[in-house]
Amino acid sequence: MTHRIAVIPGDGIGKEVMPEGLRALEAAASRFGIALELAHFDFASCDYYAEHGKMLPDDWFETLKDFDAILYGAVGWPATVPDHVSLWGSLLQFRRRFDQYINLRPCRLLPGIKSPLADRKPGDIDFYVVRENTEGEYSSVGGKMFEGTEREVVIQETVMTRHGTDRVLKFAYELAASRPRKKLTSATKSNGIAITMPWWDERVAEMGKRYPDVTVDQFHIDILTANFVMHPDWFDVVVASNLFGDILSDLGPACTGTIGVAPSANINPEGTFPSLFEPVHGSAPDIAGKGIANPIGQIWSGAMMLEHLGHKEASDAIVSAFEAVLAEGDRSVLTPDVGGSGTTESLGRAIAARL
Amino acid sequence: MTHRIAVIPGDGIGKEVMPEGLRALEAAASRFGIALELAHFDFASCDYYAEHGKMLPDDWFETLKDFDAILYGAVGWPATVPDHVSLWGSLLQFRRRFDQYINLRPCRLLPGIKSPLADRKPGDIDFYVVRENTEGEYSSVGGKMFEGTEREVVIQETVMTRHGTDRVLKFAYELAASRPRKKLTSATKSNGIAITMPWWDERVAEMGKRYPDVTVDQFHIDILTANFVMHPDWFDVVVASNLFGDILSDLGPACTGTIGVAPSANINPEGTFPSLFEPVHGSAPDIAGKGIANPIGQIWSGAMMLEHLGHKEASDAIVSAFEAVLAEGDRSVLTPDVGGSGTTESLGRAIAARL
Ligand SMILES: CC(C)[C@H](C(=O)O)[C@@H](O)C(=O)O
Ligand SMILES: CC(C)[C@H](C(=O)O)[C@@H](O)C(=O)O
Numbered sequence: 081m082t083h084r085i086a087v088i089p090g091d092g093i094g095k096e097v098m099p100e101g102l103r104a105l106e107a108a109a110s111r112f113g114i115a116l117e118l119a120h121f122d123f124a125s126c127d128y129y130a131e132h133g134k135m136l137p138d139d140w141f142e143t144l145k146d147f148d149a150i151l152y153g154a155v156g157w158p159a160t161v162p163d164h165v166s167l168w169g170s171l172l173q174f175r176r177r178f179d180q181y182i183n184l185r186p187c188r189l190l191p192g193i194k195s196p197l198a199d200r201k202p203g204d205i206d207f208y209v210v211r212e213n214t215e216g217e218y219s220s221v222g223g224k225m226f227e228g229t230e231r232e233v234v235i236q237e238t239v240m241t242r243h244g245t246d247r248v249l250k251f252a253y254e255l256a257a258s259r260p261r262k263k264l265t266s267a268t269k270s271n272g273i274a275i276t277m278p279w280w281d282e283r284v285a286e287m288g289k290r291y292p293d294v295t296v297d298q299f300h301i302d303i304l305t306a307n308f309v310m311h312p313d314w315f316d317v318v319v320a321s322n323l324f325g326d327i328l329s330d331l332g333p334a335c336t337g338t339i340g341v342a343p344s345a346n347i348n349p350e351g352t353f354p355s356l357f358e359p360v361h362g363s364a365p366d367i368a369g370k371g372i373a374n375p376i377g378q379i380w381s382g383a384m385m386l387e388h389l390g391h392k393e394a395s396d397a398i399v400s401a402f403e404a405v406l407a408e409g410d411r412s413v414l415t416p417d418v419g420g421s422g423t424t425e426s427l428g429r430a431i432a433a434r435l
Numbered sequence: 436m437t438h439r440i441a442v443i444p445g446d447g448i449g450k451e452v453m454p455e456g457l458r459a460l461e462a463a464a465s466r467f468g469i470a471l472e473l474a475h476f477d478f479a480s481c482d483y484y485a486e487h488g489k490m491l492p493d494d495w496f497e498t499l500k501d502f503d504a505i506l507y508g509a510v511g512w513p514a515t516v517p518d519h520v521s522l523w524g525s526l527l528q529f530r531r532r533f534d535q536y537i538n539l540r541p542c543r544l545l546p547g548i549k550s551p552l553a554d555r556k557p558g559d560i561d562f563y564v565v566r567e568n569t570e571g572e573y574s575s576v577g578g579k580m581f582e583g584t585e586r587e588v589v590i591q592e593t594v595m596t597r598h599g600t601d602r603v604l605k606f607a608y609e610l611a612a613s614r615p616r617k618k619l620t621s622a623t624k625s626n627g628i629a630i631t632m633p634w635w636d637e638r639v640a641e642m643g644k645r646y647p648d649v650t651v652d653q654f655h656i657d658i659l660t661a662n663f664v665m666h667p668d669w670f671d672v673v674v675a676s677n678l679f680g681d682i683l684s685d686l687g688p689a690c691t692g693t694i695g696v697a698p699s700a701n702i703n704p705e706g707t708f709p710s711l712f713e714p715v716h717g718s719a720p721d722i723a724g725k726g727i728a729n730p731i732g733q734i735w736s737g738a739m740m741l742e743h744l745g746h747k748e749a750s751d752a753i754v755s756a757f758e759a760v761l762a763e764g765d766r767s768v769l770t771p772d773v774g775g776s777g778t779t780e781s782l783g784r785a786i787a788a789r790l
Binding site for chain 2: 243274330
């Protein structure tokens, strides 16, 4: 059985890390006898926008919908296309139209990567953020009144549905139930956001009845971000709305020092549509073109993709490979962000060689 | 000229730290010859709710409106009153009805307080979060449809106005302009929240034209929280919407290790109504009743109040007093949260003695 993968490098360093992501992926595939068929696309990038005046071709949905997965680099080039145009025109379309309602990100201390937190070592921090990925605070509903005048009022609606909320809660409870600590933390703000958030709390409690083995707690988002810094060891699985999950899944990797290398999975658990895997780092205009971006985020995203496709062993092998290269700490191989003098390619090759 | 202060201890440890807040305040007032007249109120607490079925008496606005300032302890006792009821029934009423549209919180490393961040020392981190405090994401507009069914939809509106946004931006630019670094950072999310946030960015740019000396940058809230952890030294004044500011003003003090002792000011800059000063820590049901809560948040809030009332020297003296006691590090005096074996009262007395 061949897995058909759509490969979309996107913008900036996305184009630089993708070749290394593929190098590791192909090394793992050949070692574990996995058949991959890769198709490359140049859309969903600001270069494409410059040429076509839109981020995606009209038939993008048809073109992509039968792939088994999408491996994405990064999107965004604010110098030419405003972020809300490039993002709403690509990534956010994928998430919605392919109903990738789970955004999953691991937060883990890695060997050889310095955490900004004091006195933490690999093993101390190891949790997942499960983010609702299709609705909530990211809505296009709203508008302006008295526009351009002193009386201007701007309204944006947060829209949550039971359908959309319960399914992400279910995924998070299942994930927590599958892990040794069986602990779920819900991000809320029911003391300030008076309609959606008390309701979110009710749904968390309701779904919890089906998972008596899972211990649940909740924190308001303000103190929760504080606890990520003060007590990252408290967390096992954290579930959050679209916006809160967006924040926590950048903050979590920041606390482990891995924001430049963290992966993320945009999952349609039913497999009705392809899921999408991308590094957390964006297109990083400041270092784009220099060939020094760290490719581990892209490589790790490929590992998450393999796990999603049923190849847990191959996925683990990729993770072990980059952990080993990081632990080894050969400065000539590592990229500058992790203290080396190497390049995207040197680090990518070293990881692939391990495989 | 006598300043009339309304004193509201509220709930939980609010009732324990307030006496120490007042002890320091009175010591500073007598040293600097400031006349204070204190009036004590038991409303805006869950005890009051238990007795009266509401958080505030009907005439609270009339009762409080002519005070020069309000010194608040903490509100919330979720075991008896849900947080959204106690908060919307008290603190959030004060903020709105008294048009305390600025929420101001210092984030500073203090001597003797361990930061969870590695390799940072006093002086390295010193910034303010300026939060919009009356509108935005904290709205009561919205509702439910298909309630209680599988089709349930829950909507909450974020409402921003030019009036409300421009005035907080103006305050933040002025504050930045008054500080040596003259740097302002705006918290946005215009790549995901597609209506209000691009508009927020425009208002930031527009207001910036009046302050050519202030350097402005902006970050999306997700990466901004990450940067608080990775690069807290980047920040001087950070301005944010109600929700983003709520998050950042807990995360900032968490990064400096001071969340248990940070103060906050809810300011009506025009002085039309009283401003309100309260510690950041809440009512802390877990340690309430033990007499071990750290009173510095309450004491520092009193210092911010004195500064607001025009007594900068007295305010600085209070800050120096608790810094000195912290730096001294006498374990028998300090509360357990900062490594001591003392009590709320022993620490409060030591600080007042310094004054
Ligand atoms: C208690 C709560 C409503 C409040 C807020 O979110 O504004 C608190 O977190 C604060 O920051 O003062
Ligand atoms: C680029 C942006 C729209 C996106 C988001 O906020 O969802 C990104 O921050 C992410 O987390 O994948």
